[in-house]
Amino acid sequence: MTGHLLHQLALLAAENEGGFQAPTVQHSFFFDPVGDGSFIASKKAMILLGIGVVAIIAFFVAAARRAAVLPGKLQFAGEGLYGFVRNGVAIEVMGKQGRRWAPFLATLFIFILVLNLMELVPVAQLPVTSHFAIPVFLAVLIWLLYNGVGIRKHGLFGYLKLQTFIPGVPWYMHILLIPIEFLSNILLRPFTLAVRLFANMFAGHMLVGVAAAGTVFLLESGGAGYALFVLPGLASILLVFFELLVCSLQAYVFTLLAAIYLEGSLADSH
Amino acid sequence: MTSTVLHAAAGTPLAAEGEINPIGLPWGEVLIGVIGFAVLLFVLGKFVWPQFEKAYAARTKAIEGGIADAEAAQREARDALEQYRAQLAGAREEAAKIREDARAQAQAIRDDMLTQAHAESERIAAAGRAQLDAQRAQIVAELRSDLGRVSVDLASRVVGESLEDEARQRRTVERFLADLER
Incomplete structure (x- = not known):
């Protein structure tokens, strides 16, 4: 991806007689749509999604094949990832019932993590989660799930009361609080969930792209550029490490929030 | 509109019409995402997570089994120690009792012997005295008759002067002896 991008930039740089053109959204994310992009905006992103799913399955099936008491390296790695979500997120947030949700949350975490990390994998270099469809689908899934289990457990009215009614508050405050709680707990959660993941991955990819493009541009413009290219060059390398952090963190945050929402719906009281 | 804003935010001046909206939702991508995630949920949920849970459970069991074994061994050792201690205390007590008995026995024997010796010496002394008395009496009697004559x-x-007269003779002797004995 970056190769493609850099090539485009080199061309742009040459055409514009040295004027720097930052990479466009179109070039960075939607360079190979099917038709006008209303069905599939980037074939590469979808291929990466498929590869990701296959890679995850291959890795974990290999890791879990023997399920020995004394794990090998592969099993240890797989169990470590699963155990991180199972113990660190599911059971930590949801308590005992977290064990039932651990498989779902672990799958969610791995799925997001791998699709995020596609940003940094050489040749791939496109975070699939920066395509809005994926975070939106996941956020809607979480929204359906936490509302669904909440309604199933407490009934529709009981669930709405649980989510919007804060006990121990003067009655007149409820005029203000109930709409706010409804808005934040029922309506806005899927948006924040989806946009947080999408925006982080989208912006991160742009950032790395711009830094890399700047490095190439300065190198190709010659003269002072030979001295100055160090700055964006260094920045692009540092940004890759930063993005590594962001990729992991966003996968974690998404999973953690999903667990917190589910816990909130399954809680007995506010 | 949103697209333009986002382009500007991303630092891209080339936001032309007809470009793909970054926050659009191409339904093919949603569909592929759903399928991918569903496949993942199914395969991992069926073949991977249960295996890991099984491994966890086996490990927990193994560790707990080890702990239980160790606890049993410890308990056994403690019991054995307790038993040894009891035995030792019993042995000590027995030894003390034996010693005490021996001492008592020795004392009894000593007392016994002492009384026996006392009795013996008493008896010997008594016999000697009786013999002495008898001899003395005999001697006195002999002496008396000899001395009289x-x-x-x-x-x-x-x-x-002949003291043939029996009566006078006797009287005289008696008087003499009485004087002697006085």
């Missing part, structure tokens, strides 16, 4: 003889020789 001798003194009468002596007196009759000195006085020249």
Whole structure:
């Protein structure tokens, strides 16, 4: 991806007689749509999604094949990832019932993590989660799930009361609080969930792209550029490490929030 | 509109019409995402997570089993120690009892012997005394008769007077002896 991008930039740089053109959204994310992009905006992103799913399955099936008491390296790695979500997120947030949700949350975490990390994998270099469809689908899934289990457990009215009614508050405050709680707990959660993941991955990819493009541009413009290219060059390398952090963190945050929402719906009281 | 804003935010001046909206939702991508995630949920949920849970459970069991074994061994050791201690205390007690018995026995024997010795010495002494008394009495009696005869003889020789008269002779002797014994 970056190769493609850099090539485009080199061309742009040459055409514009040295004027720097930052990479466009179109070039960075939607360079190979099917038709006008209303069905599939980037074939590469979808291929990466498929590869990701296959890679995850291959890795974990290999890791879990023997399920020995004394794990090998592969099993240890797989169990470590699963155990991180199972113990660190599911059971930590949801308590005992977290064990039932651990498989779902672990799958969610791995799925997001791998699709995020596609940003940094050489040749791939496109975070699939920066395509809005994926975070939106996941956020809607979480929204359906936490509302669904909440309604199933407490009934529709009981669930709405649980989510919007804060006990121990003067009655007149409820005029203000109930709409706010409804808005934040029922309506806005899927948006924040989806946009947080999408925006982080989208912006991160742009950032790395711009830094890399700047490095190439300065190198190709010659003269002072030979001295100055160090700055964006260094920045692009540092940004890759930063993005590594962001990729992991966003996968974690998404999973953690999903667990917190589910816990909130399954809680007995506010 | 949103697209333009986002382009500007991303630092891209080339936001032309007809470009793909970054926050659009191409339904093919949603569909592929759903399928991918569903496949992942199914495969991992069926073949991977249960295996890991099984491994966890086996490990927990193994560890707990080890702990239980260790606890049993410890308990056994403690019991054995307790038993040894009890035995030791019993042995000590027994030894003390034996010692005490021996001492008592020794004391009894000593007392016994002492009384026996006392009795013996008493008896010997008594026998000696009795013998002495008997001999003395005999000697006294012999002496008395001898002395009577001798003194009468002596007196009759000195006085020249025959003391043939039985009665007088006896009286004289008696008087003499009474004087002697006084």
